[in-house]
Amino acid sequence: MRHALLAFLLLIALGYSALAQSPILPDPKLTPGDTFPVSREDVCVPGYSKTVRDVPIALKREVLRRYGVPLADRRNYEIDHLIPLSLGGSNSIRNLWPQSRRTQPWNAGKKDFLEDRLHKLVCSGRVDFAEAQKAIASNWIEAYRKYIGSDGGTQKERGRAAGPSPAQQAQSSLVWVNTRSRAYWKPGSSLYGKTKKGQYMTEEEAKAKGFHPAHGTGN
Amino acid sequence: MGLNRKLSSILHGRQIAQCEAAPDQLSLAFRDGSRLVVRLAAAAPPLPATGAIQKVLETGSRFVLVLESGPQVEIALADPGSSVSLRDRHGKVEYLG
Numbered sequence: 612m613r614h615a616l617l618a619f620l621l622l623i624a625l626g627y628s629a630l631a632q633s634p635i636l637p638d639p640k641l642t643p644g645d646t647f648p649v650s651r652e653d654v655c656v657p658g659y660s661k662t663v664r665d666v667p668i669a670l671k672r673e674v675l676r677r678y679g680v681p682l683a684d685r686r687n688y689e690i691d692h693l694i695p696l697s698l699g700g701s702n703s704i705r706n707l708w709p710q711s712r713r714t715q716p717w718n719a720g721k722k723d724f725l726e727d728r729l730h731k732l733v734c735s736g737r738v739d740f741a742e743a744q745k746a747i748a749s750n751w752i753e754a755y756r757k758y759i760g761s762d763g764g765t766q767k768e769r770g771r772a773a774g775p776s777p778a779q780q781a782q783s784s785l786v787w788v789n790t791r792s793r794a795y796w797k798p799g800s801s802l803y804g805k806t807k808k809g810q811y812m813t814e815e816e817a818k819a820k821g822f823h824p825a826h827g828t829g830n
Numbered sequence: 831m832g833l834n835r836k837l838s839s840i841l842h843g844r845q846i847a848q849c850e851a852a853p854d855q856l857s858l859a860f861r862d863g864s865r866l867v868v869r870l871a872a873a874a875p876p877l878p879a880t881g882a883i884q885k886v887l888e889t890g891s892r893f894v895l896v897l898e899s900g901p902q903v904e905i906a907l908a909d910p911g912s913s914v915s916l917r918d919r920h921g922k923v924e925y926l927g
Contacts, residue, residue: 645912647926656922664836664927669890670911702911702927 635717636750637693637708641677644694644748645703651733651740653699660696666707674707683830686799687712689719694748695726698733699740717752725755732758785811786829794825831887831894837925838885840916841866843898849877856905863919868893869908877903888927 653659671690672682680688691710694700710719729747732738738758746754786795789806795817796803802825804811812820814829848859856874858866868874871891878901887894887902891910896902907913916925 645909647912648915649923649926653923659923662923662925664834664911664925666911667832701909703909704911705909706912 635711635714636752637710638678641705642693642708643705644744645701645706646694646699646744647701649699654697654730654740655734663696664702666690666702670702670704670707674704675709677704678709680709685709691719691722693751694744695730697726697730698744698747700744717755721755722751725751725759728759729754786814786817788812788817788820788822789825792825793822795822795829796825797829800825800830831889831892834886834888834927837888837914837916837927840925841883841886843882845882846878846880849879851877854908864916864924866914866916868905869913871906871908874905875903 647663671685674690675682675685675688688709689712690707692700692702693706693708700706710722712719725747729738729743733740733743746757786797787803787806787809788795788811789802789809791806791808795814796806797814844864845861846858847861850857850859851874853873854870856868856870856877858868858877860866877895878897878899881897881899881901884896884898887896888910891907892904893907893914894902894904911927914925914927915923918924
């Protein structure tokens with residue numbers, strides 16, 4: 612019993628350690644940033660980002676591999692465009708990196724907010740297009756401090772960057788059950804919450820009702 | 831090789847009007863005035879001067895244009911994810927990838 616408790620505590624400690632070591636800034640050798648041959652006028656057309664192809668799953672996995680992130684940890688990371696699509700960033704692997712969703716205070720939510728703000732500043736002519744690209748590629752945290760401030764932005768943004776709400780946290784502990792195939796999916800998997808027929812429930816409840824993990828793992 | 835759904839749905843049926851190949855870039859002009867530019871890792875093989883696009887296949891750096899008449903042309907992308915651009919006759923971006 613005592614050994615089991617020690618092992619459990621060790622696992623928790625390792626988990627926190629992994630989060631603490633999450634890459635905060637992209638490796639400039641792996642991810643220097645890359646752009647499409649587009650202008651400010653191009654990116655300021657509504658719907659511009661939808662013209663860009665989605666990042667293939669194989670490429671996302673290669674990004675994780677290059678950064679040494681185990682596939683099992685992928686839900687803690689967002690494959691982020693260092694120079695965002697909205698500022699002309701490309702889908703080249705030189706513009707992609709695994710950004711932590713969970714580290715505080717700097718995380719994917721914070722950078723998303725910066726990206727939105729910079730896009731508005733560029734399209735309103737208050738910030739030069741190339742300057743915005745360079746700033747976010749060089750050091751997005753410094754860019755955040757420069758264009759938004761170190762106070763954490765608006766209340767709405769603070770909410771986004773602070774991590775999941777209690778309701779979201781509650782949902783993240785649930786699995787998504789496909790009531791037609793009787794398979795269930797864990798948070799972070801591609802079909803989580805997306806099948807036509809399904810519902811959320813705890814994993815224990817799903818097992819008790821005879822559902823099985825998709826692909827044997829639910830991932 | 832995987833189907834590039836987004837680009838295939840845009841290019842399907844477009845008639846090639848002109849093809850210009852340089853060692854590092856391929857440029858296809860279509861009859862509707864749009865233009866596809868592809869940055870290359872290696873010189874492109876000869877392309878048919880006419881014909882319509884049926885679909886586009888893409889995996890990694892391999893990029894294949896399949897024509898409705900049957901032939902297909904495989905080219906090597908200079909930088910996957912950052913080598914293909916398509917603009918309409920007015921210069922508006924239709925596709926980037």
